[in-house]
Amino acid sequence: MLPLSSALQGGWLADPCLYGTGNFSANSTYHTNLNSLLSSFTDISNYDHGFYNVSNGKIPNQVSGIAMCRGDVKPDVCLRCINDAANELRDICLTKEAGQYYDNCMLRYSDNSILGVRDTKGFFRWGEGAVAKDLNAFSDAQTILLESLRNKAEKGGSFKKFATGMRMATPSDAIYALVQCTPDLSQLQCGSCLSQAFERIPRCCEGRRGGKIFGPSCTVRFDDFLFYNASVADVPSSSPSPPPPPPPPGPPRLSSPPSNKSSSPTTTVIIVISTVGFILLISICICIIFRVTKSEKKFHEAEAVDEAEAVDEIESVESLQFDFNTIRDATNKFSDENKLGQGGFGAVYKGRLANGQEIAVKRLSMSSEQGDLEFKNEVQLVARLQHRNLVKLHGFCLEGKERLLIYEFVPNSSLDRFLFDPIRRTQVHWETRYKIIGGIAKGLLYLHEDSRLRIIHRDLKAGNILLDEDMNPKISDFGMARLFVVDQTQDKTNKVVGTYGYMAPEYVLQGQLSVKTDVYSFGVLILEIVSGQKINHNCHEDNATNLTSVAWRNWREGTPLNIMDPNLSEDSTTEILRCIHIGLLCVQENAARRPTISSIVVMLTSDSEILPTPSRPSFCMYSESGMVPASPQGFNLEATQSHQPSNESALASINEVSITELEPR
Incomplete structure (x- = not known):
């Protein structure tokens, strides 16, 4: 069974036993040596440049192992990934050779020597994403x-052979790529391995915007979004070593001593050596003081940078700033014909830039009391986010009282326009709905675990999931999102904002905010996607009108498929049942029992993952002690109505509520 943490590593990328050769018997000497070797990988506690090799036993029962992390992952993620891989390889294959491949790391073992050997047995490859519009330009770039x-990468040293980069295929299409070899290979071996990997791209990924080619000795990945940590240095060319100390100053030029017959050569030598030694000692002390001062300066500079990045700074994204006249022309002077929707913070317009690119422009209302906060929050957040399942911010405009956000135009509107429309709902088959669920989960995984800062969305709902031309989901509306530092797990707020029915009980009642807040909302979304019904925030369980109440009652009675949208095919009931199960796990009243988004990704992608039994969900703001007030004393609660018709504008909130209602954008 996959451990829940393994989703952080990207899940299995290949069958670990696919290229295994030769078998061994359980409890044999080879098996004992293998378990000992894998245990050594799970016991790794110190980060050592992300590459490890171990051998155990004697021929013919000797087993050798190699583990390597992707060159841009952090040490704690690296060690956790290797530990997961080692644990999963235990007893999974009875072959003398196997490998576990993740996005973040790989681990392989063999009964042959594999250190410094380029393995050419085979590559695993996947094509991802839509086909590029300009194939020739994309292929050339x-x-x-x-x-x-x-x-x-091939010129890297013995610790890391790794490189990342970006190139524009067209003025609006970028290609991001990453290549890596195991650092035990020579320069020639690494280059040859990567060349063979490149040759396999046409077989899987010709023209596609994304692709992965994983081999035992090298890896290639490319995509149209920034999927790697660009702040990590690409290649340390060799083992780190301190720079040589500055050469000692030459001996001082001494004037010829006066003629003194009593002065011996030995005395002169002692004087010279003492003088040189004293000067050398002074030089070393100065050098040490300089280095310590420089290190402290760098530390404080880094500290200041971290603090500055956490503070609201639009200056950091100035390169994304548009001229107001450009956007005014693109939207035909913000004409009503171009208006896509109207929300509490202003209107959204469709626009077309001079180069033909379609955009969606969010024009914040000048009368909005929280407009500046909303604007700065979205710019600060969304400009940093690069993921295929997050709406892309092209830029912004800040001129006088005008505050504009320029997003990619997403033609298929939002998810609620399909799910809750009787006619459109029939067009969304289960395969598409399942893809939407998976895409939202991946977008949340990026926000919670893979982005530089942990981000809590706080208003995940069907209206904030946009659909592109291929019905791929994109999470939008980050105006009320909250930033956490990487190790922060929860926070408390006196401003409780969101949408009724989607908000977790601990958030509404106590202001407790965590990643589990978004998980709760995601669980509601899953149930909505499966049923085609909108969540009802009615708190009276007996009325059986609340979707979580209906799902839970049918689950307890053994009839969970009763909530399935009748438009869906019964051929997909296995996946539908699994999604209902996951949805109920997400909406459990006890936040600690809810799964993390990383474990949810595993649940959605692995049929072998055994799901725990869900406990009682929260019915709106129902608790075991009884009903509670909708707005507890001490909290400022503002929320939109989840049952509100899609074609009506939501109530404006003065407390950050994200309420934009759009058609296509």
């Missing part, structure tokens, strides 16, 4: 970028 990265 991809070739140039990958060859450049290969040349860079």
Whole structure:
């Protein structure tokens, strides 16, 4: 069974036993040596540049192992990934050779020597994303970028052979790529391995915006969004060593001593050596003081940078700023014909730039009391986020009282326009709904675990899930999102904002905010997608009108499929049942019992993952002690109505509520 933490590593990327050769018997000497070797990987506690090799036993029962982390992952993620891989390889294959491949790391073992050997048995490959519109331009840019990265990675040192980079295929389409070899390979071996990987791209990924080619000795990945940590240095060319100390100053030029017959050569030598030694000692002390001062300066500078980045600074994204006249022209002077929707913070317009690119422009209302906060929050957050399942911010405009946010135009409107429309709902088959669920989960995983800062969305709902031309979901509306530092798990707020029915009980009642707040909302979304019904925030369980209440009652009675949208095919009931199960796990009243988004990704992608039994969910703001007030004393609660018709504007909130109602954007 996959451990819940393994989703952080990206899940299995290949069958670990696929290229295994030779079998061993359970409890044999080889098996004992293998378990001992895997235990050594699970016991790793110190980060050592992300590459490890171990051998155990004697021929013919010797087993050798190699583990490597992706060059941009952090040490704690690296060690956790290797530990997961080692644990999962125990007893999973009875072959003398196997490998576990994740996005963040790999671990393989063999009964043959594998250190310094380029393995050419085979590559695993996947194509992802839509096909590029300009195939020739995309292919040319991809070739140039990958060859450049290969040349860079193969010159890496004995600790890391790794390179990342970006190249524009067209003025609006970027290609991000990553290549890596196990650092035990020579420069020639690394270059040859990557070249073979490049040759396999046409077989899986020709023209696609994303692709992965994983081999035992090298890895290639590319995509149209920034999927790697760009702040990590690409390649340390060799083992780190302190710079040599500055050469000692030459001996001082002494004037010829006066003629003194009593002065011996020995005395002169002692004087010179003492003088030189004293000067050398002074030089070393100065050097040490300089280095300590420089290190402290760097530390405080880094500390200041971290603090500055956590503070609201639009200056950091100035390169994304648009001229107001440009946007005014693109939207035909913000004409009513171009208006897509109207919300509490202003209107949204469709626009077309001079180069033909379609955009969605959010024009914040000048009378909005929280407009500045909303604007700065969205710019600060969304400009940093690059993921296929998050709406992309192209830029912003801040001129006088005008505050504009310029987003990518997403033609298929929002999810609620499909789910809760009797006619449109029939067009969304289960395969599409399942893809939407998975895409939202991946977007949340990026926000909670993979982005530089942990981000809590706080208003995840069907209206904030946009759908592109291929019905891929994109999470939108980050105006009320909250930033956490990487190790922060929860926070408390006196401003409780969101949408009735989607808000977790501990958040509404106590202001407790955590990643489990978004997980609760995601569980409600899953139940809505499966049933085609909108969540009802009616707190009276007996009325059986609340979706979580209906789902829970049918689950307890053994009839969970009663909530399934009748438009869905019964051929997909296995996946539908699994999604209902996951949805109920997400909406459990006890936040500690809810799964993390990383474990949810595993549940959605692995049929072998055994799901725990869900406990009683929260029915609106129902608790075991009885009903509670909708707005507890001491809290400022503002929320939109989840049952509100889609074609009506939501109530404006003065407390950060994200309420934009859009058609396509």
